[in-house]
């Protein structure tokens with residue numbers, strides 16, 4: 001491709017020398033991966049500055065470089081004001097604006113994004129629609145699975161993946177859109193057809209300055225709706241009527257807003273909800289009619305996730321019966337309220353709750369079904385929002401009979417300091433602190449009695465623990481099974 005033809009996608013740029021004759025074979029943002037013929041984009045990151053690797057990119061064969069400042073290289077440099085946004089625009093143009101040819105559903109919100117994406121995948125499976133998925137657990141193209149580093153990957157990876165999806169005849173792509181991604185322009189230029197908001201509660205205040213800034217980032221998914229391609233196609237904003245942040249989001253879009261909720265007036269609602277240890281039952285009330293839902297998913301929060309998915313699917317003209325079938329077949333998402341049962345006389349649930357609100361929802365649900373005591377094993381991740389730590393510990397103390405505080409992914413922080421942050425505001429000392437996660441899990445299971453439920457929270461589907469710069473194998477579910485078997489064997 002001729003660079004000059006690609007570069008027109010940028011509204012403003014300044015080339016330090018002529019680029020008329022330059023052919024490019026690809027775009028790259030990592031100097032180590034540059035190959036002859038590539039266009040290298042210098043991104044100022046949080047760890048290092050990509051501009052410092054321009055020479056390496058040139059040595060590896062870059063034929064031109066896009067940067068925010070002049071560089072000492074011999075290939076042409078194209079100056080732009082923001083290389084991150086320029087990357088998103090150029091990646092979209094290079095891969096032929098793939099999202100134009102996909103029905104693209106974006107999900108944002110503090111909790112429930114992954115769950116809603118899996119519910120939607122199940123709904124489209126009922127319709128025999130080939131789907132693509134991008135989110136926390138993995139990327140999927142049809143049934144093929146790929147690993148991802150971020151919940152919402154960078155623009156280059158994203159556009160390349162969308163291109164592959166179009167090539168493989170995917171019709172609908174369902175993706176989680178994190179607040180970081182919105183703020184860092186990773187989805188800039190994506191043509192969303194349906195944008196879903198789950199809820200907003202405290203998380204990521206290490207990155208966003210405050211809750212208003214966090215909400216502002218979320219609102220970008222709604223303000224960009226209908227502002228890219230396919231302007232004539234109807235677009236939908238799906239908002240949670242029971243979450244006050246929706247009042248701000250509704251002002252961010254001029255597109256069709258569809259609301260869902262339980263406690264406030266909404267377009268799609270759940271009536272006559274019954275929640276128990278088998279799951280949830282409710283009447284799904286929609287503008288297209290009502291239908292009874294029986295689901296294995298537990299807790300009111302799961303009803304919200306089903307409502308959000310149903311509202312989005314209805315906008316895509318999915319019949320109610322397919323939505324019902326999908327909800328009834330779904331047994332749950334990996335690591336989300338996942339039971340571990342190897343015949344022990346007590347219940348064990350592994351869950352990904354890593355915010356005060358999600359922990360509260362999950363603990364309330366566990367409490368409502370437990371016939372005995374509830375205990376919880378919980379830690380907080382390092383290099384993440386410090387202010388959520390004492391709140392999570394307080395929630396654990398409020399809803400569980402026994403709380404064991406342990407490590408999650410300490411990353412580069414001292415695990416003991418994280419635990420001190422967690423316990424700082426506690427007035428009672430009935431909790432235990434066991435920094436080693438394996439020991440904490442063993443301790444909780446060893447002390448569990450018949451009919452008790454042990455909640456092991458924070459890491460869900462994760463199969464690793466990040467300690468310092470090292471990533472070691474660690475899977476709450478495997479550790480739990482091993483511990484229960486050892487405990488049961490000892491008792492024999």
Ligand SMILES: CC(=O)N[C@H]1[C@@H](OP(=O)(O)OP(=O)(O)OC[C@H]2O[C@@H](n3ccc(=O)[nH]c3=O)[C@H](O)[C@@H]2O)O[C@H](CO)[C@@H](O)[C@@H]1O[C@H](C)C(=O)N[C@@H](C)C(=O)N[C@H](CCC(=O)O)C(=O)O
Nearest residue numbers: 029030031043045046047048050053150151152154178180
């Ligand atoms: C804060 C943040 O979002 N950081 C992201 C960022 O990394 P960074 O800023 O540290 O990048 P960097 O290492 O400084 O590199 C800067 C540039 O230099 C280039 N470079 C670097 C080295 C070299 O030798 N040559 C070279 O060219 C890099 O390729 C890059 O273009 O760019 C990387 C590549 O896209 C991301 O993987 C990385 O996410 C890190 C891993 C991360 O932990 N992000 C979290 C906070 C995050 O984004 N989370 C949200 C979800 C949260 C949720 O749902 O709860 C997510 O969407 O995942």
Ligand SMILES: Nc1ncnc2c1ncn2[C@@H]1O[C@H](COP(=O)(O)OP(=O)(O)OP(=O)(O)O)[C@@H](O)[C@H]1O
Nearest residue numbers: 110111112113114115136301336351352353358362
């Ligand atoms: N609608 C909801 N409201 C509150 N809590 C929820 C909701 N749905 C799920 N949860 C809780 O949040 C946890 C994470 O759920 P899920 O993975 O679906 O959210 P997510 O938004 O994708 O999270 P992440 O930001 O880490 O990707 C679950 O394990 C559960 O404890």
Ligand SMILES: N[C@H](CCC[C@H](N)C(=O)O)C(=O)O
Nearest residue numbers: 354380381384408409458459
């Ligand atoms: N996407 C979230 C996941 C947190 C999961 C928890 N196990 C932790 O490491 O804090 C984050 O990166 O903040």
Ligand SMILES: [Mg+2]
Nearest residue numbers: 113114136176
């Ligand atoms: Mg997720």
